[in-house]
Structure formats: C-alpha cells, structure tokens
Amino acid sequence: MSSAGLGKTYADGEVIVRQGETGDCMFAIQKGQLEVVKHSKDGEARVAVLEEGEIFGEMAIFEREVRSATVRALGEARVLTVDKKTFLRRIQEDPSLAFNLVQMMSRRIRRLSGEIADLRPGSVPRSQDTLALTEAERQIERRKRPDRRVNSDRRTGERRRGTERRGVASASAKKD
Amino acid sequence: MKLGARTGGQSRGIATYFEEASERLALEDGSRVGVIGGGPAGSFFAYFALKMARSAGIDISVDVYEARLFDQRGPAGCNHCGGVVSESLVQLLATEGINLPPTVVRRGIESYVLHTDVGRVLINTPLEEKRIAAVYRGNGPKESEPVEIAGFDRFLLDLAISAGANVVRKLVTGFDWDHGRPQIMTPDGAESTYDLVAVAAGVNSHIVKTLNSRDADYQPPETLRAFISEFHLGEATINECLGNSMHVFLLDLPRLEFAALIPKGEFATLCLLGDDVDEELIESFLATREVKACFPGNVVPAPVCHCFPRINVRAAVRPYADRIVWIGDSGVNRLFKDGIGSAYRTAKAAAKTVVFRGISRADFERGFWPECRNLIMDNWIAKLIFGVTTLIQRVRFLRRGVLRMTALEQQREGRKRLMSSVLWDVFTGSAPYKEILLRTFHPMFPLRLAWNLVAGNVVRTKEQGVREEAQ
Ligand SMILES: Cc1cc2nc3c(=O)[nH]c(=O)nc-3n(C[C@H](O)[C@H](O)[C@H](O)COP(=O)(O)OP(=O)(O)OC[C@H]3O[C@@H](n4cnc5c(N)ncnc54)[C@H](O)[C@@H]3O)c2cc1C
Numbered sequence: 001m002s003s004a005g006l007g008k009t010y011a012d013g014e015v016i017v018r019q020g021e022t023g024d025c026m027f028a029i030q031k032g033q034l035e036v037v038k039h040s041k042d043g044e045a046r047v048a049v050l051e052e053g054e055i056f057g058e059m060a061i062f063e064r065e066v067r068s069a070t071v072r073a074l075g076e077a078r079v080l081t082v083d084k085k086t087f088l089r090r091i092q093e094d095p096s097l098a099f100n101l102v103q104m105m106s107r108r109i110r111r112l113s114g115e116i117a118d119l120r121p122g123s124v125p126r127s128q129d130t131l132a133l134t135e136a137e138r139q140i141e142r143r144k145r146p147d148r149r150v151n152s153d154r155r156t157g158e159r160r161r162g163t164e165r166r167g168v169a170s171a172s173a174k175k176d
Numbered sequence: 177m178k179l180g181a182r183t184g185g186q187s188r189g190i191a192t193y194f195e196e197a198s199e200r201l202a203l204e205d206g207s208r209v210g211v212i213g214g215g216p217a218g219s220f221f222a223y224f225a226l227k228m229a230r231s232a233g234i235d236i237s238v239d240v241y242e243a244r245l246f247d248q249r250g251p252a253g254c255n256h257c258g259g260v261v262s263e264s265l266v267q268l269l270a271t272e273g274i275n276l277p278p279t280v281v282r283r284g285i286e287s288y289v290l291h292t293d294v295g296r297v298l299i300n301t302p303l304e305e306k307r308i309a310a311v312y313r314g315n316g317p318k319e320s321e322p323v324e325i326a327g328f329d330r331f332l333l334d335l336a337i338s339a340g341a342n343v344v345r346k347l348v349t350g351f352d353w354d355h356g357r358p359q360i361m362t363p364d365g366a367e368s369t370y371d372l373v374a375v376a377a378g379v380n381s382h383i384v385k386t387l388n389s390r391d392a393d394y395q396p397p398e399t400l401r402a403f404i405s406e407f408h409l410g411e412a413t414i415n416e417c418l419g420n421s422m423h424v425f426l427l428d429l430p431r432l433e434f435a436a437l438i439p440k441g442e443f444a445t446l447c448l449l450g451d452d453v454d455e456e457l458i459e460s461f462l463a464t465r466e467v468k469a470c471f472p473g474n475v476v477p478a479p480v481c482h483c484f485p486r487i488n489v490r491a492a493v494r495p496y497a498d499r500i501v502w503i504g505d506s507g508v509n510r511l512f513k514d515g516i517g518s519a520y521r522t523a524k525a526a527a528k529t530v531v532f533r534g535i536s537r538a539d540f541e542r543g544f545w546p547e548c549r550n551l552i553m554d555n556w557i558a559k560l561i562f563g564v565t566t567l568i569q570r571v572r573f574l575r576r577g578v579l580r581m582t583a584l585e586q587q588r589e590g591r592k593r594l595m596s597s598v599l600w601d602v603f604t605g606s607a608p609y610k611e612i613l614l615r616t617f618h619p620m621f622p623l624r625l626a627w628n629l630v631a632g633n634v635v636r637t638k639e640q641g642v643r644e645e646a647q
Contacts, residue, residue: 004278004284005306006266006275006276006281006284008303028271030275055270080307081303087268087271093550094521094525100273
C-alpha cells in the first residue's frame with residue numbers, strides 16, 4: 001500500500017484486536033476487509049466480515065469490558081485507531097458526534113436480528129423485527145452464560161450450538 | 177414566507193413549545209440557506225445542516241457560493257494552507273463516517289522531526305500509525321503529479337453535494353438586507369434572498385470586510401501575513417530526505433513563530449507563520465544549516481509556487497446576528513494550529529444551532545457561541561504556550577534541555593513521554609492547549625526538565641539520537 005493512506009497496514013491474517021483483551025480505542029477501516037471471529041471451547045467461528053468504512057471495537061469506548069471477539073485482516077487491510085480519549089473529550093462538547101455510531105450500532109442490531117431469525121426458520125417471521133430482537137437478546141444472554149445452558153438442558157444446548165454454527169456459517173457465506 | 181412556527185405537535189407540552197417557537201426565527205420546510213464560500217467551513221456547514229435537517233424532518237435547500245475550481249492545479253484551485261489535517265480531526269471525521277481516501281491524502285504522517293541548532297530529534301506517535309493527513313487543498317501545485325488527484329476542499333464540497341447541497345459557481349460581490357432577510361449578489365447582477373446566510377469566506381477575501389449584520393457589530397478577525405511555498409523534489413527524494421515525518425523548526429530567528437516542512441506526493445510544502453512574514457525572514461530561514469540539511473545536497477531548490485496568505489490570529493467580534501452567522505476563519509479559529517479542525521467545529525456548532533434551536537441572534541448566542549468561546553479561551557492559553565516556545569527558541573540552554581529530555585523519552589521504551597507528548601500536541605494541534613498546559617503540571621515534568629537542563633548543558637553526555645553539532 002502507498003504512503004498516501006492513513007492508519008496502520010495489517011497483513012492477511014494479522015490480528016487487530018484479540019478476544020478477551022482489554023481495549024481503550026475503536027477502529028475505522030480505511031481499506032480492505034476484516035473478519036470477526038469468536039473463539040469458544042468448540043473452536044472458532046466467523047461471525048462477520050467488516051468492510052471499508054465500517055467502525056468496530058466501539059464497545060471499548062463505552063464500557064470497560066474485554067474485547068468480545070477477535071478481528072483480523074482478510075487480505076491486506078488498513079485500519080485507523082480512534083482513541084477513547086479523543087472521542088470522549090469531544091463528545092462532552094458535541095454529543096451529536098455519537099449519531100453515526102448509534103446509527104451504525106442500530107444497523108448492526110437489525111442485521112443481527114435478521115441473522116438470528118434465520119437460525120430458527122419458521123419460529124420467528126423475518127418481518128417481525130421486535131420478535132427477532134427479543135430472540136436476539138435471549139440468544140446473547142445464553143451465550144454470555146454457557147454454564148447455565150449446559151446445566152439446565154445439555155442436549156438442547158448442544159442442539160442449539162449446532163444450529164448456531166450452521167447459521168453463522170451461512171450468514172458469513174452470504175456476506176462473502 | 178419561509179420562516180415561522182414549526183407546528184404539528186400533538187401533546188400539550190409540545191404545543192406550548194411550538195407556540196413559544198412561533199415567536200422565534202427558525203428553519204422550516206422550504207427554507208433557503210445561502211453559504212458564502214465552499215472551503216472546509218462552508219462544506220462542513222452545508223453537509224451537517226442538510227444531514228441534521230433531514231434527521232429532524234425539515235426540508236431545507238442549501239446553496240454554496242464558491243467560484244474557485246478546486247480541480248485546477250496551481251493557485252487558482254488552492255485555498256493556500258499547509259494542508260495538514262490534524263490527528264484529532266482525522267479521528268473525529270472517521271467517527272462521523274468521513275474517511276479521507278488515499279487519493280486525497282497525499283501522505284500519511286506518522287512522526288515529527290524537531291530541528292534546532294543544537295540537534296534534532298524524531299518524535300514518534302505512541303501507536304506508530306499514520307493518523308495525520310498531508311493533503312493538497314486544491315489539485316496540487318503547478319506542474320504537480322500527472323495523476324488524478326482530488327484535493328481536500330473538492331472532497332469536502334463533494335460530501336456537501338452528496339448531502340444535497342447545490343453549488344453556485346459564482347463569486348459573491350455584494351450583500352444586503354431584503355425586508356429583513358439576507359440577500360446575496362453576484363457579478364451577473366443576480367440577487368438571491370435567503371432565510372439564513374452562513375459566511376465561510378475565510379480571511380483572504382474582501383467580502384468579509386464588507387459584510388455586516390444589521391446590528392453592524394460584527395468585526396472581522398485580525399490577521400497576519402504568512403508564507404507557503406512548494407518544492408518539487410520527487411517521491412524518491414522525499415522518501416529519503418523527509419520520509420513520512422513532518423519537519424518542525426525551532427530556530428532563533430526574530431519574528432518567526434512556527435516553521436514546518438510537510439512532505440506530500442512529489443512535493444514538500446514549506447509553511448512559515450510569524451509576525452508578518454516577509455522576504456527577509458524567508459531568506460534568513462532558508463539560509464540556516466538546519467533547513468538546508470533537509471534538502472538533497474544541502475541545497476534548497478527554487479520553489480514551484482509560493483504565496484502569502486493571511487491567517488486568523490484574533491477572533492472576530494460577535495460572529496452572529498439574526499439570520500447570519502460567520503464560521504471557520506471568518507469567525508473564530510484556533511491560534512496557529514488545526515485551522516481546518518476549527519472550521520469543522522464552528523461549522524458543526526452553527527449547523528446544530530440552526531437546525532435544532534433557531535436562527536436568531538439569541539439562538540446563536542446559546543448554541544453556537546459556546547463553541548467559539550471555548551476556542552477563544554483556549555487561544556489565551558495558546559499565547560502562554562507559544563510564549564514559552566519562543567523562549568525556548570531564543571535560549572540555547574533551554575533548547576538543549578528540551579531536546580535531551582525528548583530524545584531520552586523516545587529511546588527508552590516504557591518511559592512516560594512527558595515532553596514528547598507536549599511537543600507532539602503543540603506541533604500537531606491535536607489536543608486543546610489547556611490540556612497540554614495541564615500535562616506540564618505533572619510532578620515529574622519540572623523535575624525531569626530540570627535534570628535534563630543540567631545534564632544537557634553541564635554534564636553534556638553524548639546521547640544516541642541527539643546529534644549535537646559543534647557551533
Ligand atoms: C500559511 C498557513 C498555513 C496553514 N496551515 C494549516 C494546516 O496545515 N492545517 C490546518 O488545519 N490549517 C492550516 N491553516 C489554516 C487553514 O487554512 C484555515 O483555518 C482554513 O482553511 C479555514 O477554512 P475556511 O473554510 O474558514 O476558509 P478558507 O479555507 O479560506 O475558504 C474560504 C472559501 O471561501 C471562498 N470565497 C471567499 N470569498 C468568496 C466570495 N466572495 N464568494 C464566494 N466564495 C468566496 C474561497 O474561494 C474559499 O474557497 C493554515 C493557514 C495559513 C495561512
């Protein structure tokens with residue numbers, strides 16, 4: 001890549017953020033594609049492919065949680081870091097700076113709810129966003145507490161995980 | 177009649193609000209907005225006003241008057257400036273979803289080199305990432321690269337057009353009031369009346385002096401003459417001599433406030449700010465060994481173009497009135513640094529005000545002026561900081577201490593970068609001056625500086641990276 005671009009250049013497969021690490025910045029993709037992968041004891045699954053212009057890692061700006069997934073370059077990519085400090089300093093004076101982030105997050109929730117609707121065909125009609133969102137929230141809750149899921153209904157849990165992986169694979173295949 | 181109450185509120189509370197609003201001047205469906213100047217301030221204003229109006233459900237039209245063709249090479253297409261888009265602005269724009277493409281960014285800057293007569297030091301970004309953009313404001317200098325380049329101002333104007341702005345390719349030559357509404361005149365004799373006018377004509381245009389609010393209490397900003405020139409060095413030479421670093425000079429020359437050499441595609445831009453820069457100052461600057469050392473064979477080539485633009489050094493007085501607001505350089509700007517960032521700030525504050533509050537003097541006072549006031553207050557602190565910088569420029573004893581402290585911080589991994597971060601932000605304009613000043617109150621700062629002053633002047637150990645040259 002030329003000297004003209006902004007950000008840092010990452011080689012194919014190079015990790016930008018790692019699941020479980022703490023972070024104090026978010027990122028904007030200047031060029032190329034990135035993949036988001038979730039690691040679990042069953043291995044890793046691609047949950048999304050991010051495109052040029054997208055922002056990720058914004059959760060670290062708003063909460064003190066660890067990174068929820070690993071993001072790495074799919075081919076050569078250039079990524080710009082946005083410091084938490086720069087963002088928070090400015091948002092005090094200009095709260096509307098968050099407009100674009102809120103819009104992007106709501107688009108993501110919409111997409112996620114669509115994907116989750118795909119996981120259980122028949123039970124959640126695609127058009128009913130509210131129902132899909134409730135289901136999405138339930139799924140996220142379940143993912144956060146795997147131990148409970150295993151204890152309460154191990155077999156259903158296994159079955160769901162299987163569906164989940166298929167669903168994710170099909171969702172990412174669609175994006176590709 | 178384009179102005180008036182926004183009606184249609186259903187609840188009693190909202191109805192009351194709108195009744196009150198009927199007394200106020202506000203934009204509503206069909207309102208017409210005129211913007212004088214399509215530089216950064218004008219384009220940012222048009223872009224944000226249209227975007228925000230859409231999200232508020234108001235259908236307004238925005239005409240941006242800009243005669244300059246940014247596609248042209250040389251001075252005709254250029255809004256004369258160093259072309260450095262600050263680290264903070266690059267990040268804020270990315271957060272807004274505005275990413276500067278490589279066609280606009282002629283070089284990503286990742287470090288600074290501070291040149292003094294007692295040596296030089298490289299200051300890296302902590303992240304070692306290119307977060308400062310070196311751009312051409314127009315389509316590059318005369319005889320510039322034979323490639324398709326889009327200038328920064330063209331990119332921003334296109335952004336405004338994509339949000340729905342209409343560009344009027346005319347110079348504004350007159351301004352008047354038509355039954356209480358601002359009216360814009362152009363050389364072809366056309367007169368257009370608007371509900372609101374935003375003046376974003378910078379400080380290099382006569383129109384700013386002739387524009388007045390009805391209350392006539394706007395006073396244009398005070399300005400100083402600066403200098404810019406472009407050197408054609410070729411990309412390979414730039415990579416070798418300047419790299420991806422901005423070169424800043426702290427030299428003991430009277431009247432010189434700030435000097436920088438900024439590498440771009442095939443050109444390097446020299447930028448001098450000071451107390452009315454003239455030929456004498458330029459010549460003595462170019463004759464210094466530190467400057468010559470930045471060019472191949474220690475010879476400064478003839479520039480392909482140069483200009484003496486003016487820079488805003490003192491804010492305009494009351495840059496707002498009913499139905500008119502002055503943004504960017506025409507209003508309030510940050511002293512010596514991040515002018516484009518200030519244009520973004522004041523333009524956005526004005527856009528928010530006109531869409532969500534109203535367009536009366538009182539609305540600007542409450543919504544727009546606080547942003548300007550913050551910049552003005554910070555400029556007072558800037559004067560103090562630049563006073564200290566001038567002192568360092570004048571006193572060699574101080575220069576040695578500062579240089580040594582910075583070089584050691586850069587060499588030792590994990591060492592808190594106290595001086596480096598202060599210098600970085602003073603030169604890049606990335607943080608408010610107040611924050612920079614507060615950083616010098618860190619208890620270790622005076623202690624370390626005191627030690628380096630002693631060590632740099634008395635002990636005089638030879639540090640790698642600090643190239644002391646015998647005088
Ligand atoms: C020597 C120098 C170096 C600088 N370097 C930097 C830097 O590296 N980084 C940085 O951030 N800032 C820098 N600045 C400051 C920066 O240039 C300004 O702060 C910034 O351009 C302000 O934007 P603006 O839109 O308010 O005004 P301008 O950029 O001046 O734009 C005004 C626009 O209005 C148009 N116009 C004027 N009159 C009329 C009229 N009558 N009718 C129609 N259109 C009109 C002009 O054609 C122009 O396009 C520098 C300034 C100087 C003088």
